[in-house]
Amino acid sequence: MQACSVGSCLLAALSLLLLCLALSTDYWLVAYGPKDTFHSGLWQQCTVGRVCVSPAQVNGYIQATRAFLILAALAAAVCILSLLASIMSCFQSPMSLNLVASLSAF
Template sequence: MEGIRTAACIFSFVSLLLLIVALATNYWMMDSAQRVHMGLWQACKDNNCASYGMSVSGAIHAVRAFVLMGMVAGAVSFVGLCASFSHTHIGSISIKHLAVSASFVAGFCSMIAMSTFTGVYSDVTLFFGTLFGWSFGLGWASFILFLITGLLAYYTGSSSE
C-alpha cells in the first residue's frame, strides 16, 4: 500500500503543478497566423503583452476562481497525502479521507473551470480559426490527474480505519 500512497503523492504533485502552470501561462488560445496568444490574465501579440485588468467577461473571472479553488484543494490533497506517511488522523479527521475529498474537489473545480472556458470560447475557435493552446490542455490534464489521485488515495490502506 505504500507504493499506492507514493503514487498518489506523485500524481497529486504533478496535477497541482500542471494546474499552476496552466493558470500562470498565456497559451489558453492561440492564433499562429497572426502570432496572437491569450491566457486568463493577459493577451499577447508579437511578444507584446497587455493585462486585461478588470475588463474581462464574467466567464473569465469564473474560470480564474475555479482554477484557484482547485489549486487550494489540490494543495490540501498534496499536503494530506504527504502527511499520511507519518500520521493517520489530525484530531478526529482522517487524513486519508481529507486527501481523497480534496483530490476530487480539486478535480471537479478544474473540470468546471475548463468546461466554462471551453463553452465560452468554442465558437471563437470555430469561426475565427484560433486554437486552444497548450495551457488549456494542461488544465484538462490536471482534471484527469486529480481524479486519478483521488482514486489512488481512496485505495491506500490504513491500519487504524
C-alpha cells in the same frame, strides 16, 4: 500499501504542478492570422511582437475560470498536505487524512 500512498502523493504533486502551469500560461487561445499571431491566457493578451497587456475589461466567464482554477490549486495543495501527513506515522489526527485527501482531490 506504502507504495500506493507514495505514488498517489507524487501524482498529486504532478497534478498541482500542471495546474499551476496552466493557470499561469498565456497560451489558452492561439490565433494565427495572415500577418500576426495572437495568443491569450487568463491574465494577459499577447501579440507576435511579444507585447503583452492585461485586458482592460474581463468577461465574467474568464473571471469564473480564474476563481475556480485558483480554488482547484488550493484543493490540490490540501490534498498533497493530507497525503503527506497520512504517510508519516507520527502525525495523529481525529479525522481520516485519506478521506480528506480524496475529498479535496474530488
